[in-house]
Amino acid sequence: MAVSVDEAVSTGPARDRTPPARRFGGRGRSALEIVLLALLAVVMLFPVLWMIETSIKENRDVYAIPAKFFDFDVTMDHFRDVFVAPDGGRSALSVAFLNSVVVAGVSTLLATVLGVPAAWAYSRFGVKAKKDQLFFILSTRFMPPVVVVIPIFLMYRQVGLIDSKLGLILIYAAFNVPFTIWMMKGFVDEVPAEYEDAAMLDGYTRLQAFWKFTLPLLVPGIAATAVFALIFSWNEFVFAIFLTSSDGVRTAPPAIAGLIGGTTVDWGLVAAASVVFALPVLVFAYLVRKHLVAGVTLGAVRR
């Protein structure tokens, strides 16, 4: 693994290719690039494939030494174990998945409802010290979670929000509002303000103009932004592990991490749970691939 990484780094692009024969230079180089890309792709994707493979392996093959790549027995037992408890009831993991759906969904909704209007206002009006405000908003998103969680923990203990879905929803919403504002501001900037001006000349109020003319145009942007917020909340681990403890409240990340607490680890189950957990994210990410650059830079870079 590390070896191939080193190789890839040292053969940087366009280094030693003074083409000896121009006719073959282009083609030879192109072939080299394709080989290099294929190699890198294999290295990057291997862990993902290994995870999928482990999730459908019989237990004895999971721990086989040396590792089995192709000749293993396929089973779906691990996936069954993710959802069904040994006694036939619902497993703790499936409850955690449901909690994740609720927490991520509601917090995203909240962040969207709060963030979109704010983004529109920042985009359209001359707000006092706008740059400073926007900077402040983004900087809250950069706070180290492990630092913020200390006072939040104390605060929640005071008001009884420890180990509650509402507590997680609130912190995730606060976590996603900065992102929503930055991301949406970009989308609002792309809609000409003249539409609203024209509507207002026709006698609509500013609010009506926003509601009737701008908002419908923002729907694709809102959808993309919400999907990113959903992914962030879905994947979040630090707040989840410190602010929840009981099985009925815990979201999936701490629940999956809890699988390695014991003396023996059922890696097949861990793999299956990870696959189930990662699938929706990958599907969602694929849906918003056009906005990926903006999304992963928190709405800061848009190309």
Add this chain to the structure above:
Amino acid sequence: MSDPVPLTTDDPGQVASATPPAPGRSRRLGDRGLAVAFISPALLLLLAMSVFPLLWALYLSFTDYSATRGGPANFVGFGNYTAILTSAQVHARALTTLVYVVGAVSLQTGLGFTIAYLISRRTHGRGALTTLFLVPMMLSPVVVGLFWRFMLDAQFGVINSMLGSVGLGQVEWLTRQRTALVSLIVVDTWQWTPFIMLIALAGLTAVPKYLYEAASIDRASEWFRFRTITLPLVWPLLLIAVLFRAIEAFRLFDLVYILTSGGPGVSTETLSFHVYKVAFLGFNTGTASAYGILMVLVVVVLTQLYLRYLNKLKEG
């Protein structure tokens, strides 16, 4: 918040008439009211969930409060801060963090840019390739951490199995001081190389074709083209990606927690992880808060840098 001050307009048409038309004015005030009404809820949430907790942490950082002992918090002034800044332990953690951040971010940058460059030179299948490479970035750190822990397992991990099959010895990746930090860097690099790749690709595909055409007419060498056209145009964007990653890496907690829990010994104990230990295992809430505030200061400085370059990029 918004006191109704009569607004003076710069509109020359309105200066001429003694009384500006009423609708215009009321609409302006309406806008202002609307702006306040639309922005305040979001800001209030941020104040409640980010600013207030941070101010609380700031207050606690000057006390010897402990969340488990309870009791009153005694004011200790800058005691926590001096203790932290002069402790050899902390210096070691800071060094670990620095090695990790610099190592991981530079590896990601080199590798990510390389992949982006290779992809940008392909004419077919760019989209599919990019999508494939982006998968690691989308996974939760929990999944990534757990999975690598399994793959790096000394006994039945697939990595050692592969090393064995090519005749190399077994490595105790996560249980040896020296290799543990390397493992952490490798895993983080695996997850975040796609991020740099994505941003670099955005920059590379934005380079106007005619520049290359002009260069090839001039018979400029490949390396010359890369150095004088590609790099300068992609560099500003790349720098932003690097800063962004540096902030994220500095904050990193979850991967350490899952992969190594700071061990073996304290070899992978980053600052973030140390804060957690002081707060939740040592119960020194006051000290941990002081720690946190110092970390926040570092993040704020980095964020300032990040935004400054961002503004430059947008204006340039």
